[in-house]
Amino acid sequence: MEWVETTGKSIEEAKSIALDRLGVADEDAEFEILEEPKPGLFGRVRGEARVRARVKPKSPRAKNDRRDRGRRRDGAPREEGSGDRTGENRAPRQKSQKQEKKMSDNNDRPRRERPDGPPADPAEVAAQAEKFLLGLAGALGASASTQSVIEGDDIEVQLNGSDLGLLVGPRGSTLQAVQDITRVVAQRRMGDHDTRLRIDIGGYRAKRKEALSRFVNQVADEVVSSGTARALEAMPSSDRKIVHDALTGRTDIATHSEGEDPNRRVVITPAGTTEG
Structure with missing residues (x-):
């Protein structure tokens, strides 16, 4: 699995940002602490925490x-x-x-033998996911088609067609459930594998990513102009990852997450702002 490297004012904050970028919970990730903040005069902290994280390899x-x-x-x-x-x-x-x-x-059972054998073919994992999604759309009476994009172990299966809004749901909530179920189905049919499977329906994720990226950059501009931090509305980890990715190249602001799911939110602060 690919490692991501993040920084924060504390180890916990750096880990939190890494989890948002990976889109997984704490128990599904592993971390390496690369650098810890150094204590300064009068209890102040100098420098930043830096960690490396990745999705924990499966060993079921x-x-x-x-x-x-x-x-x-x-x-x-x-x-x-x-x-x-x-x-x-x-x-x-x-x-x-x-x-x-x-x-x-x-x-x-192939599932037991697979960890000792050759890794699962991402194309076959995608094919199993496509088969399930087409069956799901057919059960709803919708006409649909699928397309897969494979980059290494990352797989995105797109389900396109008409009357698919029911599978997306409010703010993509049903889509997230469909993705979770599809992952389980692919795992049962293919056995345990190290691929990362994402599902998009009707281009929702691409549209959401574009709209959310544009919005948070506007908010970041306002934060820079006013010098005041802004907390975004609570959002799922997939959306928080979009926010962090959209702003990661900016040096005039910083981002971190606060709260616990499902009320966890991203906070955008002016660069150089310190707590307390």
């Missing part, structure tokens, strides 16, 4: 194994306690056969 094999072992433990008491004395003699043989069958089934 141990989790799946634990889940299987948990199911076997849960099943054992019911088999032993449900029969009479004559049934107790048969229980070990029945349990052993079930365990052997379950172990055989698990060994045949």
Whole structure:
């Protein structure tokens, strides 16, 4: 996974900005602290915190194994306690056969073998996502087509057509749910993989990115003119990432995020502004 490097007034702020750029929660990312702020005179802080972050590589094999072992433990008491004395003699043989069958089934699953084999083909992951999305649109009675854009392990599948507004929802809320479900479907069909899958419907994300980028640059101009920080409205991590990316090249302002989801928001401050 690609690393991103961010700075902030504190380690926590730098991590927060990195999470917004990656578009993931804290537990789904890993960090490297490159530089910590240095204490100065009278308790003031000199310099900035600098961290490196990336999406945490998936390693679900141990989790799946634990889940299987948990199911076997849960099943054992019911088999032993449900029969009479004559049934107790048969229980070990029945349990052993079930365990052997379950172990055989698990060994045949591509999902378990994939981490040790070749990585998943991003084109095949995209094809599985397209197949699911077309089926979803068809279930709604909508005529649609798909197109995939693949750059390395980054995949964007676009669903286009008429009457797709129901799949976008207010401010893209339904689109986010559709993306989450599509990722799960692709993972189940292809096994665990390290690709990053994004879904766009009716060009919503591109339009949202353009409109939001234009808006936050206007707000940044106002912040520079007034010298006063501005807090944007609360928005999901995908939109906060757009804001940070849109303003990352500007040296006259700085951005950071405040609050907890779903009320987390981006704050734009004039460059050089210090807290307290």
